[in-house]
Amino acid sequence: MESFVHEDFRKPWYSWSKLLNSFISRPVAFFEFLVFSSLYLSMAAAGMAWCSCTLQGIPCSVPIVLVLCLVVFSVYNLNRRTDQAEDALNHERRFSFTSRFERPLFLAALASYALAVGIALYSGSFIGCGIAMIPLFCGILYSVPIIPRGWGVRRLKEIPLVKNILVSFAWGATFALIPVALSGLAPGGASLLTFVFIFSWTFVASVLPDIRDMKGDALVGVVTIPVVLGISRSRVLLTVINLIAGAVILTLGIRTQPLASTGLLICSLAYSQGCILAIGHDHSADFLCDVISDGQFLVLGALFFVLTYAYMAFTGLAVLQ
Template sequence: MQDTIDPPSELSGGTDSPHRSEPPASTRSPSDSSVTSNNSPAASNDSSTRPSADGRRLATAFAWGSPFTALVAAVETLIATVLLGVSPTVAPAVVALVTFAVYSVDHVADADTDAASTPNRALVARRYGDQLMIAAALAYGLAVAVAVTGGPLALALTLLPGAFWVVYASDWLPDLGRAVGAALASITPDDRIAGRVGATVTDGGRSYVPRLKDVLVVNSVVVAAGWATALTFLPIAFAGSSAGPTVPVVFAYFLLRSFVDAELPNVRDVEADAAVGVATLPVVFGVARTRWVLYGVDLLAAGIVTAAAVAGLLAWPLVGALGVGIAASVCITALAGRIDDASVLGIAPDCSYLVVGVAIAGVTLVG
């Protein structure tokens, strides 16, 4: 899973975009007001159609955000359930609820910085932030309530993505760094240390204790590890099964695939990330080199599942289904920096799991 983008580009040109604004009424000239008079047919038609158009645009942006990511997470959990050979459980529903909650909170928290790269999603987060936070709290609360029925391990794994988000994207670490810096500055007589602490305090503590979301590679690894852990071990916890030899293979598959999914949208966000100091592969190494790194990660995932099939840990038809998703990922990665509509890089990686889900369903039905 990864942080999704607004739906295709035709939706990004709405009047609510932060990059398009009208001057206040007091600064408009008489000629401006005459052109936009409420008595004119054009203005009348615009006022009657704009609300519905804006509503559809925002609804579409919302649907392609947290709800779509939650759907993909449920499919990924079903894939993991089949690969692990455990009985079906409520794990997909729990992962979907947690995913919806985590990404909804993340979108609200980062609405200002997301405005340049995902204006529609940022607008939804700004306008309906309170409602989204309530929905996120209810979703996570329901997930925890269901997880309690699965035992302590299921509960711990359900809480894990939320804990990862706190460390990864919130200001908890920077705030801690600022507090520690202020404490050191108040007790040390060393001008050199005090000077460094002062710099840390004035920039919110991020010089020495940044958000993990701002740290090169660590940001994507944390996201990938959090989701790979939940996807792999929640089905086992709810099924009450023991960890088998396929567990490391499934974990490695989702870890590597999730890393690619986390980095691909960063190609779209390269200018916005650079502006706010977020270090990603495209920002540091450029888009072309990032493509080759992600090719390598996908090929490593292909090698691992192939080796698992050779060792008899996974059936070849299942490996073939996973290979379809990896091939799709490589094709999507090849588009990075080469297409005008960068929204594809936000949606297509998740869609590859839907393809894998269909392929595995077909393999399972055929037997």
């Protein structure tokens, strides 16, 4: 099938109508556009936002969803500008796409972050504005060479485990606290549950691509958990983290959530475990990491959406404002 990355849409004669027609006539090209531009991740972020709000009993408002989706879109596109050396080796098709559209994606990322911060401020939450900056701050710590020369590494992303914990903390805190801050509420036990759940999912989701890219990372000198432990031991580590997360979620869920919500969270951990067991066994690792794993919250968000409106049918409460 023809790929989107081989088409030059910058040619003057390439009108928007032809671009749209290209997407319609070539669904693979359109899907590549969604994945490589991080729009797919932004869509998944909407599902994560809905899950976070449902778990914390907060009405899922448009500002909450927009802030989280825009931040995700921006951070991932900004990070890929700093990962070009690794991408050129590990993700030839994605590197071709991001190189071709480097300037538009960079400008879109900056505009998206500015808009996310503006929405948080417009919602009257200076705290929410600060929370929205957490992924950007962590992204800078993660990608920029801040470690003095002579230490063997220059960036936190080059230290095994540290980068995964930093990324997981950034997304766990942001998705747990943005709904609280923009709603003018204080975090509670449900916020902690949400943080643990998203932290554990992000940790797993951040190591899976490292397993996929293990050979390429080793060649360019990027030391990741799989490079140090190997595939089998990395699976064991992720399984242990999944089990610990499950125990914590069950403990907190019993105290703060309806049985159905806790059950969905456990099913989500089982979904992640399936990804853990599948990685490294076949030739579809890109699809597993970029679509199946990253798209988990599209499924979970839809399930929480159904659960929410089923609850509304019995209570008559308004959830989306």
